[in-house]
Amino acid sequence: MNTIFSQFLITIIFMTVVFLHIVKKNFLVAIAYGIQSFAIVMLLTNSYIITGSVSFLLIAVLGLIVKVIMAPMFIIHQIKKHDLKFLVSTYINLPFTLIVVAALTAIAHSDIFALLVNLIPANRELLSLSLSTLFLSVFLIINRKGAISQIVGILSLENSIVAFGLFSVIDQSLILEIGIVFSISVWIIIATVFISKIYKHFGSLDVTKMNHLKE
Secondary structure (H helix, E strand, O other): OOOOHHHHHHHHHHHHHHHHHHEEEEEHHHHHHOOOOOOHHHHHHHHHHHHHHHHHHHHHHHHHHHHHHHHHHHHHHHHHHHHEOOOOOOHHHHHHHHHHHHHHHHHHHHHHHHHOOOOOOOHHHHHHHHHHHHHHHHHHHEEEEEHHHHHHHHHHHHHHHHHHHHOOOOOOHHHHHHHHHOOOOOHHHHHHHHHHHHHHOOOOOHHHHHHHHHO
């Protein structure tokens, strides 16, 4: 795998997740996820060029359709439908959010995960960045109060897992990847109904407004 090109792509993926933690507008969230997914598609395409495996090409094409085109269009549609120009706030403020982002990145690069990122010594930095992206995606799901941001966090988490699998040379089963892409497609449909129901009932996608549903 072209290390310089891969480093460039995983850096883009990492930066998009950091951007998702500080962005204020929902439209930019959709754009950032589209860019991140396109970087994943390019990684898969690069793997196809190097290995000649048609499965990588098929997965890349499916990813382009579902992740780069369908998912961002779904997010933008929900933004326009419910007039959601700005993101719902976070549980912790921006300065502390950035501190947590820096801490999670440092932990991913620490000796704690040395055995994991050294699966392929030549890809240590790539694996560390992939692990950082995974941690930051989980934190995005936890820290954001808005349903759209949480959805993007889940999608970003899936991208992070794909990137880590590529750099650790874990066998990418074609059936498994097609299943994941299919599940994302179905999940987008379900999420559309779910978001519509939440907004219709609460007039907002702020998940904290559903606290009174607790027994």
